Amino acid sequence: MPRSSALPRRSVDRRTRMAGIATLVCFAVAAAARVLVDTSTAGFDAPARYTTAAPSGWTAFDTVNVVAVAGASLAGAAVLLFGATLVSALLHHPxxxxxxVIGAVTLVMVLGAVLAGTVASGRTDFAVVTELELLRTALAGLAVASLPAVVLGAVRARARR
Incomplete structure (x- = not known):
């Protein structure tokens, strides 16, 4: 059936929209887990790595570790969904x-990862280095996840010529 000209053409299809929403939800839950772990461990004293006492069952550290693992897993899933969302957007967007734009943003993420790694190498404060390395890893992961979309865009541009 012909489309009515009164209805605007959607620039994002349903699959891309759902993948984008799933990506945002995974990133949001991973960020919430990170905040929960940071606020939970802020009140702890420095944990002893080795102790002579017998283990006493489930502790607060065990709970924080489970939350941290769940957050890291969701962050990894979000990165994979990010790449899938970009590929889906390219497949359905003429x-x-x-x-x-995807190539330029990928290049900026790569440069940001290199810059964060360079700045972290010159720091001596452990907390600052940890945060910069986390930023470097996140930017590098997102850049790698967007590479299939960059390659797909390059192949499609080459085919148009």
């Missing part, structure tokens, strides 16, 4: 500028 525009020529989207691959250029």
């Amino acid at each position: 525009g020529r500028r989207l691959p250029l």
Whole structure:
């Protein structure tokens, strides 16, 4: 059936929208887990690595570790969903500028990861180095996850010529 001209054409299809929503939810829950772990461990004294006492069952550290593992797993899933969302967007979007935008943003993420790693190498404070390395890892992961979309965009641009 012909489309009515009164209805605007959607620029994002349902699959891409659902993948994007799933990505945002995973990132949000991972960020909430990170905040929960940070606030929970802020009140703890420095934990002893080795103790002579027998283990006493489930502790607060065990709970925090479970939350941290769940948050890290969701962050990994979000990165994979991010890459899938970009590929889905490219497959269903006929525009020529989207691959250029994705490529440019990927390049910025790579440069940001390199810059964060360089800055972290010159620091001596453990907390600052940890945060910068976390940023470096996140940017590098997102850049790697967007590479299939960059390659797909390059292949499609080459095929148009």
